[in-house]
Amino acid sequence: MKLPSEAELLRIFIGEADKYEGKPLYEAIINLARQKGMAGATVVRGLMGFGAHSRMHTAKILRLSEDLPIIIEIVDETQKIESLLPELDQMIKEGLVTIEKIRVLAYRYNSER
Numbered sequence: 001m002k003l004p005s006e007a008e009l010l011r012i013f014i015g016e017a018d019k020y021e022g023k024p025l026y027e028a029i030i031n032l033a034r035q036k037g038m039a040g041a042t043v044v045r046g047l048m049g050f051g052a053h054s055r056m057h058t059a060k061i062l063r064l065s066e067d068l069p070i071i072i073e074i075v076d077e078t079q080k081i082e083s084l085l086p087e088l089d090q091m092i093k094e095g096l097v098t099i100e101k102i103r104v105l106a107y108r109y110n111s112e113r
Helices: 025-035 078-091
Strands: 006-015 040-045 069-076 096-103
Touching (some): 006 078, 025 040, 078 096
Antiparallel strands (some): 040 069
16 A cells, blocks of 8 residues: 555554443554544553543552553545545543644565564
């Protein structure tokens, strides 16, 4: 797959405990992105953060069971990102979704692996 040099980064901030149809929301979003043939997606687990309610989420020893922040990043061309948004709107009940214009420097696949 070849990405244009101008693409978009879709960034989704949710909680680790968020669910969609009984599964972790981040897993459902990644599976949707893969089904739609997106160029790539990554889930990052945060150590600490807060959101709209200003409630602190942390991985400190005394609070291991807290709902840690999750960031999902998806990179692709504008049209593919836009096509994903209506479905995400149905899936995400609470969180933050941002889109940034980015410049892709390299997107390589090693066929020898």
